[in-house]
């Protein structure tokens with residue numbers, strides 16, 4: 076096992092014994108989170124579905140495991156120098172919690188966009204040993220500042236995923252699943268950001284014995300599919316623009332170390348649309364009483380997004396985190412409705428004359444169609460004026476008749492297609 080200061084190389088893979096060592100280090104630190112059977116998802120998948128509830132860790136995500144395993148492995152001299160990290164969320168909480176517990180000073184670099192609630196949570200977990208530095212607009216800015224600071228003060232930078240000790244720590248989730256289930260599951264579904272958890276799960280499952288191996292499936296958000304891109308290219312690549320909605324897993328470039336392990340030990344990596352993740356978050360909340368953040372809902376989303384599992388198979392999905400800001404639910408509901416085909420946007424050219432709107436309501440809207448947005452500014456010097464109209468349908472099948480009535484109305488109506496710049500501006 077390399078020391079924390081070593082720069083890891085993919086040629087130096089860890090084994091299940093390293094995950095065992097991490098589990099021993101973490102025994103009195105992490106909560107042995109519940110593994111719960113879920114009837115609803117079992118019916119949906121035609122299998123026996125279990126959820127590993129890492130949203131119930133003290134920092135509300137599994138990230139504590141890797142951070143603690145890494146920092147607890149530092150020598151006394153390295154600890155005395157303090158540690159540094161950059162993060163916009165869960166990694167920072169894991170580092171802050173660990174440092175308070177071990178009495179190690181830490182400086183945590185957060186981008187300016189980090190919500191106040193998250194800053195306060197990190198500060199509360201980190202206590203007096205933690206200094207929060209808000210630097211730059213993006214995670215990359217914060218990362219640059221943290222790297223520079225670590226170099227200046229001769230401190231260790233705690234990596235969020237790309238290190239053997241972090242991977243081994245994250246792998247303890249999968250190890251625990253096997254202990255709790257009493258056997259290796261048929262399928263283990265894990266979220267993928269930089270690849271730390273997926274790599275760790277792959278390693279933990281790698282010595283379960285012939286025939287006893289779980290099929291490990293990694294799940295990425297479609298808007299930030301950096302592991303898929305890396306697997307296709309044969310090496311990590313840096314994505315250009317990414318959709319950062321699934322913030323925990325929206326990573327531009329996966330790790331060099333994690334990539335090698337995922338390539339060799341993870342059976343498949345699939346992508347799921349952000350809208351489907353939103354639907355899963357709402358169902359977990361409303362049907363199961365589980366608060367999952369977007370990254371925390373990725374693995375469960377695979378079940379409704381084409382993951383094929385053998386009938387009756389034992390499937391474990393890792394619910395990896397529950398740090399969701401309540402202010403995000405508006406966007407979650409919106410993206411879910413669009414994904415389900417229930418919410419649509421149009422630009423309607425209304426003649427600027429009395430009765431035009433009434434005609435639209437009477438002749439175009441169906442009984443179950445609900446206007447959720449209407450923006451119109453009357454301009455007296457024009458004959459027609461466009462209005463932006465959002466319509467929510469009762470069921471998806473109402474769309475075709477609505478479009479047919481629009482065609483027949485004689486009005487010029489443009490549908491804003493999901494994914495167009497105008498649509499992205501709205502949603």
Ligand SMILES: Cc1ncc(COP(=O)(O)O)c(C=O)c1O
Nearest residue numbers: 268269270271272323370395396
């Ligand atoms: C809740 C949650 N799930 C999944 C991930 C992705 O993790 P990894 O970088 O280990 O692939 C993260 C990363 O921060 C996370 O916070």
